[in-house]
Amino acid sequence: MLARRRRIPVVYTYHTRLEHYAHFVPLPGALFRNLISHALIRRFANRCHGVVVPTYSAEEYLRMIGVKSPIFVQPTGIDYPRFQQVDAPALARLRTALGLGEETVLISASRLSGEKNIDFMLEALAALRRRSPRPFRLLLIGDSHERQRLQEKIAWLGLAERVTLVGAVPPEEMASWYQLGQLFLFASKSETQGMVIPEAMAAGLPVVAGLPVVAVRSSGIEDAVKEGVNGFKTPGQQEPWCARVALLLEDEALRRRLSAQARAFARQHSIECFARAMREIYATTLARAAKERNGS
Structure with missing residues (x-):
């Protein structure tokens, strides 16, 4: 008007x-x-x-x-240069505070709400723990009204030592959290783009590599995740999604190759x-x- x-x-x-x-x-x-x-x-x-x-x-x-x-x-x-900046002391403090050891660190970031499909991801990780000997730890960044319910589900699934609900993180600190990880997980079906995906692809360590992504196929994921190039996208079914995560957990050479290509993709955005x-x-x-x- x-x-x-x-x-x-x-x-x-x-x-x-x-x-x-x-x-x-x-x-x-x-x-x-x-x-x-x-x-x-x-x-x-x-x-x-x-x-x-x-x-x-x-x-x-x-x-x-x-x-x-x-x-x-x-x-x-995305503010690409910001995700290239490494604050080594901050990273060390985070690793110590979270009690991270030699396990592979998985990162996810989303609102803790129904449309983000968090239940699917938690159930798939419970299956992953049974099928893969490789130890992992998921840091789930975000908050919302379903946090308490999801915390109870994590305990019920026996994932209390494998999944940490981090809560909300200030945007200026997100780069450090992404840099803790080796792999980014995403299960939402409600995105039109999913801004956290190019951010994660920009922010891995070492500086020449970003985080490869395993995501549920949806309209907002199609253009961002290039199958077998910077990650994998699967149907919204536990078995194929879990299989792709397990593959990247266990195949370090593949993970490194996808990491480098993820960084190149993020630079274009x-x-x-x-x-x-x-x-x-x-x-x-x-x-x-x-x-x-x-x-x-």
Whole structure:
């Protein structure tokens, strides 16, 4: 409304699959998930002069629900240099505080909420403990209303010594936490991009390598995780997901190769690259709007 009054174009950045958040809405789940969420997005996007999405799968979804506005695919940038900075004393203090030894450290970061599929990951790790002799420790970064329930589930699964719920971590400290790990795990099915994935790929140790990723296949993962290149993506089934994690736990040479390629992928998603691309998107949108106003 304000844009029409000022006669300026609107660019909408689309980053949330609303249908995956039906459990937060006081309406029948199927009604919101299958009808209302799509109608809200379609109506708003079609009133804009352009829509920015982080992945091609997000573009495909918007076209499928009837969005006609111009769509620009542009992954959000990360502060790449920040994840290259290594604070050795801070890392040493973290390792000591967490009691980390020679085990392989797995990292995951997400809100502790239903749409993030944490239960699936915990159950798969319980199966992994039974199938692989390689010791591991998962540091799960994030917090939310389900923390107590998940802590109880960890104990019930016998994972109390294998999984640590870290809680919320300030953004400026995330690089150090990523650098503790050798592998990044992700199970969410609700992402449009999953910003923690390129961050993790940028931040491994040694400095020439990032964290390879094992993720559940979903629309927001398709463009970020290149199968067998910087990680693996599997169906939302315990056996294939668990098998890929076990493979990277036990095959150090493969893990190192994917780590180097993960870092190269993350470098392409710096804030500088993102800013240049967004400048072009805004310029294109302004030019198109001016052309429409002039009737040409």
